[in-house]
Amino acid sequence: MPKKIYLAEVYGFCFGVRRALDMTLKQNKGSVTLGPLIHNRYVIDELMRKGICYINSINMPKNGTVIIRAHGVPKQVVEEAKQKKLNIVDATCPLVKKVHIIAQQLEKEGFQVIVVGDKKHAEVVGIRSYLKDSIIIEKPEQVSKLKSFNKIGVVAQTTQSGQNFKEIVKRLRKKCKKLKAVNTICSSTEQRQKAALKLAKKVEMMLIVGDVNSANTRRLKELCSEIIDTKQVDNSKGLKVAWFKDKNKIGITAGASTPEKLVKEVVNRISTF
Numbered sequence: 001m002p003k004k005i006y007l008a009e010v011y012g013f014c015f016g017v018r019r020a021l022d023m024t025l026k027q028n029k030g031s032v033t034l035g036p037l038i039h040n041r042y043v044i045d046e047l048m049r050k051g052i053c054y055i056n057s058i059n060m061p062k063n064g065t066v067i068i069r070a071h072g073v074p075k076q077v078v079e080e081a082k083q084k085k086l087n088i089v090d091a092t093c094p095l096v097k098k099v100h101i102i103a104q105q106l107e108k109e110g111f112q113v114i115v116v117g118d119k120k121h122a123e124v125v126g127i128r129s130y131l132k133d134s135i136i137i138e139k140p141e142q143v144s145k146l147k148s149f150n151k152i153g154v155v156a157q158t159t160q161s162g163q164n165f166k167e168i169v170k171r172l173r174k175k176c177k178k179l180k181a182v183n184t185i186c187s188s189t190e191q192r193q194k195a196a197l198k199l200a201k202k203v204e205m206m207l208i209v210g211d212v213n214s215a216n217t218r219r220l221k222e223l224c225s226e227i228i229d230t231k232q233v234d235n236s237k238g239l240k241v242a243w244f245k246d247k248n249k250i251g252i253t254a255g256a257s258t259p260e261k262l263v264k265e266v267v268n269r270i271s272t273f
């Protein structure tokens with residue numbers, strides 16, 4: 001059995017995910033979320049047991065309740081839901097909404113809006129839907145292919161890395177006369193990554209609790225793997241006794257979509273080894 005189990009200083013649900021889940025749990029049986037609420041199988045199953053399923057398009061009867069996820073949906077989807085007279089529970093994270101507002105304001109002021117983010121990510125698709133014209137840049141290398149503009153306004157997908165944003169902004173300065181960059185990155189992701197790395201430096205093995213489909217969970221694993229032996233489990237059932245042989249100090253962290261209950265179960269099970 002490991003002598004000591006350490007938890008990262010910050011881990012698990014971020015404010016936006018917790019808020020979205022709380023709002024969803026207050027809804028009646030039969031309500032639906034537009035897409036899975038979060039990337040965590042346990043939470044999705046739990047919601048299904050309470051009679052809250054997810055759907056992929058809003059083909060549903062009038063007066064039904066549809067819940068919008070933390071990273072938002074395209075503006076047109078909200079309009080369609082309104083037209084269909086659906087009851088909309090908007091759990092879009094306020095920090096994501098803030099990006100919509102800032103990007104629209106930049107466009108109004110005549111800036112060519114550039115969004116630093118992952119083109120296919122639902123949050124980026126959502127941000128773009130609020131703009132007449134926008135450009136997405138994922139990596140700094142893409143900047144050289146851009147034409148020049150008079151005024152460029154930059155925002156970021158909330159979960160972008162600060163380093164990527166900084167480098168892209170630096171290169172964009174050469175592409176315009178005036179640049180206004182608003183760093184809209186949410187600190188939750190960075191805080192979790194920093195805390196995980198700090199812990200990884202003082203233990204003999206890191207355990208990341210979270211769903212394989214969760215991008216931020218995978219990132220935590222990648223980062224910690226660069227420092228120390230790192231394993232990832234969905235829940236306590238995935239733990240293997242052999243991992244802990246000759247290991248005295250174990251560090252634990254969890255992705256932003258992992259419920260505290262799963263982390264506690266992992267800690268309790270390790271204590272029985």
Ligand code: SF4
Pocket residue numbers: 014015016017070071093094095096158159186187188189256
């Ligand atoms: S990561 Fe940040 S922006 Fe995204 S849902 Fe969580 S708190 Fe909101």
